[in-house]
Amino acid sequence: MSLVDDDAERVLDQWGIWCRVGRPGPAEYHSIAGMLERGMVEQKGVEDRISPEQDEAMEIFDRRVMASLKAINPDAYEAAYQYYAVGFAEDRHGVRELGRRLKIGKDAASRRLYAAITAVASMMEALAA
Numbered sequence: 651m652s653l654v655d656d657d658a659e660r661v662l663d664q665w666g667i668w669c670r671v672g673r674p675g676p677a678e679y680h681s682i683a684g685m686l687e688r689g690m691v692e693q694k695g696v697e698d699r700i701s702p703e704q705d706e707a708m709e710i711f712d713r714r715v716m717a718s719l720k721a722i723n724p725d726a727y728e729a730a731y732q733y734y735a736v737g738f739a740e741d742r743h744g745v746r747e748l749g750r751r752l753k754i755g756k757d758a759a760s761r762r763l764y765a766a767i768t769a770v771a772s773m774m775e776a777l778a779a
Contacts, residue, residue, distance in 0.1 A: 658771035661711065666734030668708040715773045719766060726769060728752065729762035 720727040732751050738744040749759035 655767060655771035658767050658774060661774065662730060662734045662767065662770060664704070665708055665711055665716065666737070668704070668712075669731075669735035670737065714777070715770055718773060719769050723765060723769060726762050726766035729759060730766035730770070733763055 716727065716730075719730065729748060729752065732738060733744060733748050736751070738748045738751070741747055745760050745763065746756045748763065749756045752759055752762070754762075
């Protein structure tokens, strides 16, 4: 689903997978939630392991872009986190479920998500320049 910017949304998708699989703690740690998340990611055909290069890139993205978004617009960050990292992007009713999770309406959730994607797109563009 492309709401605003394909590149920004693709990176946010990768960041969400990284949040769910790549960084939740020690590799030997397994919880039932982690196993369910891992199964969901495997069903999409995404590799279970994140390569060291991807991990480093996502760590930089998380520390620079997402931390900036969180500082500038915490509501937009929370919408992006819930949508991509928690996994509402996988659901065909994702924005509606996002609104329920954030305790706001579907339109407000969509606006927050739009703000997050546009902010990420502009930050990525600024970093690339």
